[in-house]
Amino acid sequence: MANNRYTLKKKNLDNTNAIEVDHLSKQFRIPHERKITVYQHLAGLISGGSYSYEVFNALQDISFTVEHGETFGVIGPNGSGKSTLLKILAGVLYPDSGTVHLNGKIAPFLELGVGFTPDLTAKENIYLYGAIMGLSKKEIASKYDEILDFAELKRFENMKLKNFSSGMTVRLAFSTAIQTDPDILLVDEVLAVGDESFQRKCGEKIDEIREAGKTIILVSHAMGTVQELCERCILIHGGKIIESGETEKVIERYHDILR
Template sequence: MFRSSGRFRHQSDSSSCGDAICVEALSKHFRIPKERKQTTYDHLVGLLPGKNSSYDEFWALKEIDFSVRRGETFGIIGANGSGKSTLLKILAGVLYPDSGTVQVNGKIAPFLELGVGFQPDLTAKENIYLYGSIMGLTKKQIRERYDEILDFSELHRFENMKLKNFSSGMTVRLAFATAVQTDPDILLVDEVLAVGDESFQRRCSEKIEEIRRQGKTIILVSHALGSVEAMCERCMLLDHGKIRQIGEVGQVIAEYYSMVNGIDISDYYREI
């Protein structure tokens, strides 16, 4: 698939990449309006030669290069606006890069936002079947895993309720429970451990650990640095759309503290 000069390649494409995910020279920018346009005429006038541009360019990601090994749990950290969620959306195929290449070797289950991909006017049961089908499961496989999905999410009582009447906590429980049952090769997780009550967060952690033991690849974006340090083998720190550091988790977290607090890295190691 192609958009602009960027490339998103699936495992069926020929490539020398032997890892689960390979990213090369990835860049993504967005156009931000400088002022509100009231009419179509205002928009067209702003595009005429000699007129000042009515948009600013914001580079969410700039020349990103990294790879994630098969079976690795890889953390991505950074301040708000550093490009973490944009990167995950590109890996999931929700967004396309403006330049560079992304290769994904395996089936991805993206868990990026509360119930992303779910339909609010459908019931919980209908959404389970819809999402499972999108992820390549047969109706028989969905039936076999249906009760386990509802057990994990604790939503048996609400299986025939439309999602638009769910609370955000109920929606995220159903979304996560369904996503992990699609047997992905690669799981993209964006702040799942920061939502829901303590019991749900504990079950999520246990499920992710189970997926890790199965040798699956996990990319975890989180501000919960303790969880990143406990679960990830390596970590990447993003800063204003660029990679500041990749490496051993403790060292990258120390660099993050240094960046946001202006402290010396050695202070962090003395504390731990």
């Protein structure tokens, strides 16, 4: 089903939309009894129990577009499907129907420090994480000093990651991830990292990225941040878009449904 596939185009600025999501739907099957071994499957066949499951509609008929250079918010209560949407945009999950078009290089920040290995040094982890985020070895080498400076971890470059504090780990992750120079940034509430001064630095970096004309998709529960950063928003509830448009209006509606 070629039309269902997630397509990633080369950056094409003639096309004003960075992201086009068209009639996207995703269902999860939640089995009554989860079978995860061959033994359980065989036992199920012999006892004659039929395979029964409930269908959970995580996303239903989602359509929206995001223009280049826009900061776009996705809000909604817990379990509304925000993260599922973000995962489909990131290419981690396949949609059941509908299409996603992304124009430009994408950097998913669903979690910082993906692939960090405790037994490697900070230096080795920067190269590994950078490669996972799609940077070539050369690119990482040229940005290596900048990464360590930003993370303020120059002294610890040859220390193993397992000896790092969690704050240091997250700083290293953010500093590396931010170097990927993407056209589209997917952010799932990871902005709150490190202590206050590092948070301020992160905020400045995010502003810098916005000013450079990058597209940002922000999923957050922090309405203050959303209001401050996003021009437009969608509100997802029960897998459907129930409000979209100007941030203020959408946040108002969000507060209504929470009441």
